[in-house]
Amino acid sequence: MSYTITCPICGKRDLYEFRFGNEERGPYPNQKGLTPRAYSEAVQMHEAVGGIQKEWWYHRDGCGVWFTTWRDTLTGREVLQPEETS
Amino acid sequence: MGSKRLWKKTRLKKSYDAVMIGGGIHGLAAAYFLARDHGITNVAVIERRYIGFGGSGRNTAIVRANQRTQGNVRLYDEGLKLWATLIRELDFNMMFYNCGNLNTLHSEAAMGAARLAVCTAQLSGVRSELLDRKQCKELIPALNIEDNITYPILGGMYHPPGGIVRHDAVAWALAKGASRYGVHIHQNTEVTNINVEKGKVTGIITNKGTLKSPRVLICAGGYGALLAQMAGIKLPIHPLTIQAMVTQPLKPILNHVISSGAYHVYANQTLKGEIATGAHMDPWPNYTTNTTPYYMKHQAEALTELLPCLKGVKFMRHWAGIADMTPDMAPILHGNDPIEGLYLDVGWGYFGFKSGPITGKYMAEYMAKARRPQILKPFSLRRFEQFRHTGETAGAFSYGPWN
Ligand SMILES: Cc1cc2nc3c(=O)[nH]c(=O)nc-3n(C[C@H](O)[C@H](O)[C@H](O)COP(=O)(O)OP(=O)(O)OC[C@H]3O[C@@H](n4cnc5c(N)ncnc54)[C@H](O)[C@@H]3O)c2cc1C
Ligand SMILES: [Zn+2]
Numbered sequence: 001m002s003y004t005i006t007c008p009i010c011g012k013r014d015l016y017e018f019r020f021g022n023e024e025r026g027p028y029p030n031q032k033g034l035t036p037r038a039y040s041e042a043v044q045m046h047e048a049v050g051g052i053q054k055e056w057w058y059h060r061d062g063c064g065v066w067f068t069t070w071r072d073t074l075t076g077r078e079v080l081q082p083e084e085t086s
Numbered sequence: 087m088g089s090k091r092l093w094k095k096t097r098l099k100k101s102y103d104a105v106m107i108g109g110g111i112h113g114l115a116a117a118y119f120l121a122r123d124h125g126i127t128n129v130a131v132i133e134r135r136y137i138g139f140g141g142s143g144r145n146t147a148i149v150r151a152n153q154r155t156q157g158n159v160r161l162y163d164e165g166l167k168l169w170a171t172l173i174r175e176l177d178f179n180m181m182f183y184n185c186g187n188l189n190t191l192h193s194e195a196a197m198g199a200a201r202l203a204v205c206t207a208q209l210s211g212v213r214s215e216l217l218d219r220k221q222c223k224e225l226i227p228a229l230n231i232e233d234n235i236t237y238p239i240l241g242g243m244y245h246p247p248g249g250i251v252r253h254d255a256v257a258w259a260l261a262k263g264a265s266r267y268g269v270h271i272h273q274n275t276e277v278t279n280i281n282v283e284k285g286k287v288t289g290i291i292t293n294k295g296t297l298k299s300p301r302v303l304i305c306a307g308g309y310g311a312l313l314a315q316m317a318g319i320k321l322p323i324h325p326l327t328i329q330a331m332v333t334q335p336l337k338p339i340l341n342h343v344i345s346s347g348a349y350h351v352y353a354n355q356t357l358k359g360e361i362a363t364g365a366h367m368d369p370w371p372n373y374t375t376n377t378t379p380y381y382m383k384h385q386a387e388a389l390t391e392l393l394p395c396l397k398g399v400k401f402m403r404h405w406a407g408i409a410d411m412t413p414d415m416a417p418i419l420h421g422n423d424p425i426e427g428l429y430l431d432v433g434w435g436y437f438g439f440k441s442g443p444i445t446g447k448y449m450a451e452y453m454a455k456a457r458r459p460q461i462l463k464p465f466s467l468r469r470f471e472q473f474r475h476t477g478e479t480a481g482a483f484s485y486g487p488w489n
Binding site for chain 1: 309311312320322324325370372374378380472
């Protein structure tokens, strides 16, 4: 089966229609008193989770919407939000 | 003739002087050189699956030393020169084929980037030159230099000393060499945690027991970030699946490694006659080694435009590995910070085959003396928080007709 991502507008589409927009990492850090290390943490370091994580995706070859979804990096498959599956 | 074991089977000991996590070329080389150059022989290489399971047995085997920045070129150039020595020393035919690499350039921006890379190489004493499109055609007669393709070729960057080395042979030879010095190689042994006490590494936990060791090297290729997490270290690494494939065997038509940044394709003809070709990475993190038809189609289209005689040729096999990409496309070679005794040899992306033995040599020195060798200075983990990236991303491969 080919890999898919579910766009909130277009529905389930081929993964290669989308652009990855990084793992969800919460709000951008406050500029005030931001040290180079904290800034680096925010923009360069990754959780690199082996398992399920929340991610940002952009429907590049489709409707152009940005959205978040959940994916398992050990299988490459989109999954339901963990709370819902347990 | 009975089959001969290349490395000895050994019992897992309770304690070692150094432990390498990952039985790829980097871990095996580091173990080999620790034993050979520093007399540290009570060493274990711990491998979850089997020697060469990771990138070391999946890469397209391209070696070269024409990187963008001088710090990188220095390391890769020494690495390139090391093959001949290793082949002799380990008495193992690694099938080093120094056929030269041609990077085709498809835009003025790429020509400009290549000009800088050629200057870097020449300043560093590495052979590299800029070719015009006719000279590219003289080098590879099968090349299409007409304007009838998506990205016509404007010129090329030619690097004569590069080529191909048989990757499995490298892994086996290093395992054999390390074992001869008494290094233990434990396959089917998974590291599940790294023990740290009061800021010092004390050993590892595996599915076969706990080992003590004052020195631990994380050299787990694409899985490196997962291992670093066990020690509480976050890395600027995205693990990206990268695919490669080979065609049916053909008569000789391609006697150089060819690569094109604009087409995201690199290819060479193996000594068996197959065209081995590597594709781009999926730009989203995965620890998977699954393949997708997307890249088969892409490779077929790109190769047909660049080398039209390949039209209709069949792909025979297709596989994938994981490239651990850093933001500046240069590795992280780091130690004793923030944890004493814990060393990192990660972030090699899709460049870690050519650099395996030479990096092993210097990581061994780093681990033996607890002092970073000069040549590894550009690759500290701290460069990211200092925003002192190596500049490697400005290589010609980043530039195409779109910029
Ligand atoms: C398709 C592809 C093409 C490439 N082409 C080139 C190329 O042409 N030239 C080039 O220079 N480089 C290339 N590379 C990159 C190169 O293959 C890698 O950078 C290199 O092999 C890394 O070697 P390594 O020894 O560090 O790691 P690996 O060879 O990946 O070895 C790491 C090992 O760690 C093991 N491991 C993981 N987790 C654990 C654990 N918890 N416990 C124990 N063991 C563990 C894995 O099983 C694996 O065997 C390519 C890579 C791929 C995938
Ligand atoms: Zn959509």
